[in-house]
Amino acid sequence: MKPLQNILYITKPGAYLSKERETIHIRLEEGPDVKIPIHGISGIVCFGTVGMSPWLMGFCAERNVAVTFLTDTGRFLARVHGPMHGNVLLRRAQYRTADVADQSGTLAAAFVTGKLYNCRQALLRCIRDHGETPALRETEKLLSDRIRTLTSVEDCDTARGMEGDAARAYFSAFPDLIRKSDPAFAFSGRNRRPPKDAVNALLSLFYTLLVHDVRSALETVGLDSAVGFLHKDRPGRPSLALDMMEELRPVFCDRLTVSLINREQVRASDFLTNPDSGAVTLEDEARKRVLAAWQKMKQETLTHPFTDEKIAKGLIPFIQARLLARHLRGDLDGYPPFLWR
Template sequence: MSPPPSSSSPSPTAPSGDQLPGEPAPVVPSAGPSRTLYVDSGTAIVRRRSGRVVVERPDGDDREECMSVPAVDIERVVLVGQVHCTSAAQRFFLEQGIDTIFLSWNGRLKGRLDSSSSPRSELRLAQYRAHDATGERVLLARAFIRAKLSNMQTMLRRYARRRSAPALSESADTVSDLKRRAAHAEDLDGLRGMEGQATRVYYEAWPLFINRSDPMFSFSERTRRPPEDAVNALLSFGYTLLLGDMQVACATVGLDPSLGFLHTLRRGCPSCALDLVEAFRPTVADSVVLRLLNECRIAPDDVKSRDEGVFLTRSGREAFYAAYEERRQTTVTPPGFGSPIAYHRAFEAQARMLARSLTSGADYVPFTIR
């Protein structure tokens, strides 16, 4: 079990510049710190007790209280595996607007409790219209891919300088060229093809990112469902946590998380959340994985083979939660913002940016770093 962090993030500011009459409203994400409670023990029971969230575990015929946190200190709860959350606790989370995310033991997103009772009808209608308008859909998909490729390119150039590795600079140049070509793609299939090429080039460079001699943490290619090695297990787990965050951001703003523009419409697929996740894969999830590896914060015992794949053990997941929360609290200045905000607020800011674009016709400004 991991308690919510006590650190806070600076209050966000709207994009710089005075708003002129008739201009879309500035994008301002919610202020304040994000506090996440992770419960990752198959025998744990999550209860409500007065105004507190209590985590217990069986102790013979009794129960041992292993954590008690004031509800006001929690914004999000992540329940992993077979954790039991009482119906009273679930009702309490819904009443208090505490987002609750359910993950499987192997890091698959199973679902979430959504307390949103009145989605913005005008936003949903605008989202549906944009999805059905081929030109607008391609325009948005280009922006999502441009941001992803731009941030992959930045990661490659950063590591090229750190490692003095010309091969990484060459990979960055290839991704840059594909980014320019993607900006002129006329259809989604062509755009997805260029994104796939750039992603392959990026992952082919990953062995040069990892400063770890242990063969347990070698990497050759991206594999998933199931991940075939330790590095892929870390990547998959990071992308799952990131997707959960983005689904919450979409719901907070009023977007339909399932109706995207780049990703296809499939039953149970949060396509819109996946669209917004693309820009944050390199800067958040990949950054966390590389920190865990290169700072030796993950050990061989933190992963294990199971069900024809490789997955994190509980100790590995706990190490990941800590590093992921550190990254969520790290500040960054999104394009158009006058001062830094925490990454977890940047997720919501991008969802708001998309909502503003859909309802007002303003250009969608994707999230990029330098």
Template structure:
């Protein structure tokens, strides 16, 4: 089971029995069995017929629409889980200061710990004192997050941790692509372009898990809700950013999979070319399918499944089935 990425421009997708028939502009055709698809990501000018969309929705498969360059445009989702009691518990926890603080602390601590481990892993071979210092600083910030008493202070700790992490991120890169520091809106270099695209894809994965479990994606704990902001998705993304997206980017750069010629600039924004996006999607999917030992459940599973498991752990905490929400922290 995998995500189907449709990024070749002017492709046409229709239903054929229990298959999706994809016809490309050069007349090539590919049949994809519907039972092998968990999600669909459409990038740019791709036409999907109504019967094909109906088949996807009937099978509970979500469709994510991106622009040609990877910016999120919208989502077509099957009906949400009808668990009103779970959502009511979520809304109550959101307005309860101590409960909201519990989840917010876990989100920040998980992100900081995974950033620290990413740095320490890389530094086994690099032996760089700046990386070591950044990892030590992030460790202290993780301890501060555990005892933080306000959401505002947690956001400050998270911001400081991210600055320390990205302040040495360039030292983890062994390829030819430069990294001037984190630039979000807009990305102004290839590494930031890949990070931004990766976080968009991760957001879709987390949002899909929230949909499956039956939580409200717009009611968060660390990220406060505002109109159109999927606050819970942003919360649950935090612990996965370093270990999924950043890991993919490091793999691509350090193995020289993409180079400067795979990117283009448009109105000051650096973007991946079509061929490069296909490669990035493939590497992102590889990471999602990579297995690890889940520290809470004690068995091996892949990163995609971990996203859903963490969402279910949050639901269990909200309904008082477990005493704490444990973020996924790698070793």
């Protein structure tokens, strides 16, 4: 089993990272320098005006440590990684499957099934803990109906349409998951680029972090993260990472967003609004707390529903990537999405 390693998040403006022997040397504009051994790091995520030496980039590439650069608000800028690993025959099988309509459609339906099942589980947990509302029960029934229909779907466009309809219904019921009555956490639907409220700011940040982890997992097993099944190919878009991310959003991102708000681990004062663009972002200290909560959440243990292994939650993307690779090689009849229990 692959060990769960840490992601290094750099949030200090003006920080500069360089290589010093087997360590990452972090120089800060204010405060002491920090040195971190690279052997326990699986990725580096830099927010805002963070610099990095080319020697460290090359060192990270050699060690299979992906480096991602984001804006202050968490929007993706660039990614640096080394050569793709794995067997070229696996990637050829991936490309062939993507070009066969019914095979591609079946995989697209599997990703959507995982997403809708896990969205439904999020609603059921809320109903169990806090009681049902008309919106929660109606959306839960809709998701159940869509999940049953997806068992016979072999068309990508049909799967996409069902995913879109179900996602709109799910986010219409999302406010009922938030028990905090503070108007600062009012949610009237998904918005992004930039997010215009505190809930969307948290969701967008976590979705960006999840894409980083899923993309790294896919490339670790040798798959091409740019060639997907549910999401159409587009230059610069990690379509396969976005495919697999769909089933994991409710488990990783949506649940943590709701928990942070309901437990008052984030407050209205933790968010800043840009008067020109209306973009809502986390202030620096709050972002550190939120990133720490993200890392802690990934350390939680659970039993994987397909492999029956007890694992850290952060390893789910790697196990799902391995299962997808096994399916594409012909070792599994179908791809088993992660179904949250």
